[in-house]
Amino acid sequence: MKKETKSGNMQKAMEEVTKRLTVKIDGKEYPCYFTMGAALTFKNITGRDTTEMSNGLSDFAVYLYACSQSACRREIKEFPFEDVQDFADHIDGEELARLSELLLTDDEEKKRSRF
Numbered sequence: 001m002k003k004e005t006k007s008g009n010m011q012k013a014m015e016e017v018t019k020r021l022t023v024k025i026d027g028k029e030y031p032c033y034f035t036m037g038a039a040l041t042f043k044n045i046t047g048r049d050t051t052e053m054s055n056g057l058s059d060f061a062v063y064l065y066a067c068s069q070s071a072c073r074r075e076i077k078e079f080p081f082e083d084v085q086d087f088a089d090h091i092d093g094e095e096l097a098r099l100s101e102l103l104l105t106d107d108e109e110k111k112r113s114r115f
Contacts, residue, residue, distance in 0.1 A: 023068050023099065025090045030079065031071035032064060041066035045084060061088045064099070 022029040042050050045062050053059045065084040072079035081087040091099075 020071075021102070023064060023091070024095050025087075030068045031075055031077065032068040033071050034067055035070040035074060037070035037073065038063075038066040041070060061091075064091075 021032045023032045024030075039050050042048075042053075042062055045066070046059070050063065053063060062084050065081070065087045068087070069079050069081070071077075081090065
């Protein structure tokens with residue numbers, strides 16, 4: 001039996017980022033969606049494929065960085081962050097909460113939290 005390394009929440013996040021989202025940093029919005037370039041960037045940084053992502057925040061940060069950097073390259077938009085650490089340092093708690101809610105909370109959890 002093959003061991004699954006990706007949680008349901010991380011799978012949901014990956015599926016959501018295939019849609020065209022934005023990451024808000026310091027008052028600016030950056031496109032953030034999955035491309036093949038994002039998969040290569042994730043592998044270059046972590047040494048693992050995106051299918052091997054863990055449920056940890058560090059993989060989440062690298063994945064968001066890779067998706068946003070690649071989307072900006074594709075759309076010929078400025079991406080001023082030197083590396084994943086610089087990118088992560090600029091994501092504040094409010095934006096992290098928004099992204100977590102958007103990407104990691106399943107529809108059933110959202111429905112239950114409304115009542």
